[in-house]
Amino acid sequence: MLPGIGVFGTGPVVKVLVPILRENGFKIEAIWSKILQDAQAAAKELAVPFFTDKIDDVLLRRDVDLIFVLCSPNLHAQISVKALGIGKHIVCDKPAGLNQVDALKMVRAGQYYPTLISVINHSFRFLPAFLHMKKKLEENYLVSPMTLIDIRIQCGSLFGDIDTFDWKCDDTMGGGALNLIGSHIIDLVTFLTNQKAVRVHGIVKAFTKHTHKIKGIRQITAPDFCAFQMELQNGVLVTTTINSHTVGSTFQQEIMICSSTAHLVVRGGDLLGRKGDKNAEEVIYLDVEDLKCPLPNSFLPKTFIKGLCKMVSALREAFLPVNEKAGWIKEPVCSAANFEDGLYVQAVLAAIRESSQTRQWVKVSIMTEQPDKNELLSAVVRRTAISMS
Structure with missing residues (x-):
């Protein structure tokens, strides 16, 4: 039951x-x-x-x-x-x-x-295109070792449908492109490659301060743009750009995994690949399945x-x-x-925010025990400073 x-x-x-x-x-x-x-x-x-x-x-x-x-x-x-x-x-x-x-x-x-x-x-993790991509990686479709993962996400405004200021407008409350979209990307990379980030470098920006509905004293602090790099345990470099400034645009995603001899790429819900001397990409999985239930x-x-x-x-x-x-x-x-995956994602998010503030590569450090009150206070102060910068 x-x-x-x-x-x-x-x-x-x-x-x-x-x-x-x-x-x-x-x-x-x-x-x-x-x-x-x-x-x-x-x-x-x-x-x-x-x-x-x-x-x-x-x-x-x-x-x-x-x-x-x-x-x-x-x-x-x-x-x-x-x-x-x-x-x-x-x-x-x-x-x-x-x-x-x-x-x-x-x-x-x-x-x-x-x-x-x-x-x-x-x-x-459950999208068929990514399941097929993971399978192809396990079957050694790339032939030679993986070298680079390039991820590009474009979408419309994250705040266009919000009538009043709420948590989604506030970086310290969990809103913004890095948390809401970047967290998916960080998790997806580990799911596909079984590799975690050891250090990161990123920039996080809140360009949009007001909308036609959110205006006045309170400003939006949640970032609407971020770009970051992750160096994985096996040395592979991941580059990610998340841009929510494409006016009137629908959500577009391209996740490309490359080696020196081949690549796999998910565009939208489709998986394509190219290797060797082929002149064009081959279709490995085409997303033609309709959703079975009525949705608003x-x-x-x-x-x-x-x-x-x-x-x-x-x-x-x-x-x-x-x-x-x-x-x-x-x-x-x-x-x-x-939840362990969720903890790792939070560690990467924290490192990206710190990197955005310091303009340096930052090591990903996963917490294993609860910090004392002074450490918590310092973390809150750093997070506030980053959101205001």
Whole structure:
């Protein structure tokens, strides 16, 4: 029997996710928002029977066994840790919390309750094009050793659909291109190559300070542009540019992995490759699969939504009776990003921000234990300085 679901958040991802969950047979039992009126409006729009602005009202419901944490990052750790502690499965949005301190709390909770599903919503891992790319890499399509990964993301404004100033406008609250898109890219590189970054160099900029709806005293501090390089454990260089200044443009992505003799590239949802003396790229996978469920109009990329559909399908399979009876409930979602992956992503994000401030290469340092209060205060001061620079 599929678990009942409690959803934290009422944003665009929630409005896309709920129809996908229902199409896969899940029942959404409750929805939460920090503002009660928002929870009520979302519950009415999405036909959810219960709404609240109190966290425990969702977590303690007996008909809720799977929690989707899709609210602001400052609440990710609080909700996830508490939910795991009372035996609920967790799917948490990216990035894992606000920083490594939050992510480490989530890691510890996940380790303490290993039988529960605890994953991060990096849905690109489930996109067919990337699964085929990973397989081709494992089959040695590149022939010679990998040398370079070049990633370019272009999209419209990250703030165009926001009516009032909220966390997505504030860098210190988890908003902006680096957190919302860069976190996906950092995770995807590790998923495809099984390699992690050892040092980074980057620049993070908040060019847009106001929009026609967000104006006055408060300014947008969340970055709308970032470019960074990552040196992986095997010496491969990753170059990434995320640009949200393409006016009226839809989401475009190009992820190219190169060797001296061949390359693989995902453009949108298609995978192409070229090697040897071939004059043109060959089509390895063409994304012609239609989404099976009706979705509301959304600015979210089609590739993200399709990956989300595939991830939800994997979750459904995980909870089928045959898996529960056999005791391998996690097997269908074993390729999903876990909380340890979320901690690594936070470490890379922190290093990129520091590099943007110092204009130097910065070593990626993954936290293994909680810092003392003085270290936490210093980290907050550095983060604030970076967001204001």
